[in-house]
Each structure stands twice: as structure tokens, then as C-alpha cells.
Amino acid sequence: MRVxxxxxxxxxxxxxxxxxxxLTTLLSLTDAAEDSRDHLAVLISEACxxxxxxxxxxxxxxxxxxxxxxxxxxxxxxRGSIPNGGRLDAELPAPLTVGGxxxxxxxxxxxxxxxxxxxxxxxxxxxxxxLTDARTAPIR
Numbered sequence: 001m002r003v004x005x006x007x008x009x010x011x012x013x014x015x016x017x018x019x020x021x022x023l024t025t026l027l028s029l030t031d032a033a034e035d036s037r038d039h040l041a042v043l044i045s046e047a048c049x050x051x052x053x054x055x056x057x058x059x060x061x062x063x064x065x066x067x068x069x070x071x072x073x074x075x076x077x078x079r080g081s082i083p084n085g086g087r088l089d090a091e092l093p094a095p096l097t098v099g100g101x102x103x104x105x106x107x108x109x110x111x112x113x114x115x116x117x118x119x120x121x122x123x124x125x126x127x128x129x130x131l132t133d134a135r136t137a138p139i140r
Contacts, residue, residue, distance in 0.1 A: 067131075
């Protein structure tokens with residue numbers, strides 16, 4: 001099964017929740033395992049939160065969701081600059097530091113994640129996650 005959707009949401013915190021709800025609704029149409037769904041919910045939340053936080057003030061958050069058989073592709077883009085110099089594997093901040101954990105969390109949960117070339121002046125984060133088929137997932 002192939003499902004895809006493009007969203008263009010305002011640069012505001014409520015867009016993070018909206019994007020996560022759209023993704024979880026689309027994933028409900030699949031046989032994806034619960035842990036894959038949970039990881040993807042965190043991935044889109046962190047990517048959208050970073051876009052809202054770091055985008056230019058007049059930017060929107062552009063989101064593409066593609067579910068193609070056993071792979072989910074997320075692309076989150078905005079006008080602005082790439083945070084952390086584009087490094088997703090950055091060191092975690094000190095335990096009491098507020099923020100700075102989103103990109104390392106994305107790197108840890110995604111199968112692949114990278115900032116990719118987009119239109120000039122735009123940031124585009126591409127994330128892929130393989131979906132574990134709930135019917136073949138091991139019973140715990």
C-alpha cells in the first residue's frame with residue numbers, strides 16, 4: 001500500500017500536534033507495529049518542533065509523509081538555517097540544559113536521517129523508518 005500526503009502548516013507550536021495526528025492517522029491504515037508507530041510519532045514531533053523553533057519568522061513548515069509498503073519517509077522543511085551545522089549525531093547537552101536533544105533523538109530513532117539540499121534558503125530534513133509488520137513482530 002502507498003499513502004502520501006503533503007502539508008503546509010503555520011510556524012506555530014500547534015502545528016507539531018497537527019502533524020503528529022495526521023501521521024498517526026495514516027499509520028493506522030497500515031500493519032505497522034506499535035513500536036514503529038511510536039518512533040515515528042516522536043520523529044515527526046521532534047522534526048516539526050525544530051522547524052517551528054528555528055525557521056525564519058515568516059516561514060511555514062512543509063511536511064511530506066510517504067508510506068510505501070514497509071517504509072515511511074518523512075520530510076520536514078522550512079525557510080531558515082540548518083541547526084547544529086547539519087550534524088544529527090551531536091553530543092547531548094548537560095542533563096539540566098533545556099533543549100538540544102531533538103536532533104540526537106532523531107538520529108537514534110530513524111533508520112536514516114539527514115539534511116538534504118532543498119530550494120535556496122530552505123532547510124529540508126529527510127527521515128526514513130522501516131515499518132515492522134505487526135503480524136510478524138515477536139511476541140514478548
